[in-house]
């Protein structure tokens with residue numbers, strides 16, 4: 001005779017990656033935890049990546065909170081809003097101020113993702129402090145649905161020039177901190193490619209981008225160099241590190257910028273020089289610098 005199955009329901013122990021107080025419902029909704037509360041290999045990797053980023057963002061949130069309670073954060077190219085939800089769950093929901101001013105905004109062009117995130121925030125009771133807007137990053141800069149000032153701007157693998165638009169957004173909103181993990185940017189490479197005929201031969205250094213694969217890779221790298229110089233030219237202190245090991249993602253450069261009102265002249269001049277040396281003068285509008293640099 002077969003033994004009767006043990007039916008008594010005991011909650012399974014949660015994986016150690018789940019932090020105290022963290023919403024298990026949220027992790028299940030984001031498909032980070034399976035229905036029975038487990039992590040699979042893929043979601044463990046995703047969670048590790050998000051946590052790693054969270055570790056960089058947490059001190060920035062604390063820094064803003066030293067001077068004001070209601071921290072505002074905008075996540076550009078939010079996708080399914082893993083980052084926004086996890087940040088809200090870990091740091092925002094426990095710090096809600098009386099007037100409810102602390103807020104996480106997710107900016108995303110794909111309306112179905114915006115709708116899903118909006119519904120999920122409502123189910124989790126996060127709607128007071130989270131909004132998702134079906135806008136491009138560029139549109140969000142002038143949208144009246146966002147406040148004039150934003151404290152922290154994040155953009156994680158926002159496609160192509162969306163990272164540049166996020167920088168423009170953050171500069172216009174006078175953000176104190178930016179956390180950027182750029183995706184491939186094709187615009188600079190396309191200008192290098194277009195001007196190759198007249199630029200090659202001008203200097204031996206043009207060899208760096210003569211072969212098509214090098215044009216793409218160098219274009220992508222020099223874009224990040226110019227982004228950093230642009231941020232410094234606007235008075236930000238910039239650090240560039242690695243988000244996760246190369247085995248996880250090919251695009252793992254993490255740029256963290258904090259406004260310190262630093263001297264602007266040298267980075268401004270350097271950026272102009274880099275653009276003119278590389279035949280990228282037509283990119284000056286994209287990588288704009290302050291009118292007066294002291």
Ligand SMILES: C[S@@+](CC[C@H](N)C(=O)[O-])C[C@H]1O[C@@H](n2cnc3c(N)ncnc32)[C@H](O)[C@@H]1O
Nearest residue numbers: 077078079108109110136137156157158159162
């Ligand atoms: C590679 S996904 C990254 C999603 C999310 N940040 C993450 O890391 O899981 C890039 C997202 O940016 C969105 N996107 C691309 N260009 C955008 C733009 N100009 N404005 C707003 N969203 C954009 C895409 O629809 C996509 O959901």
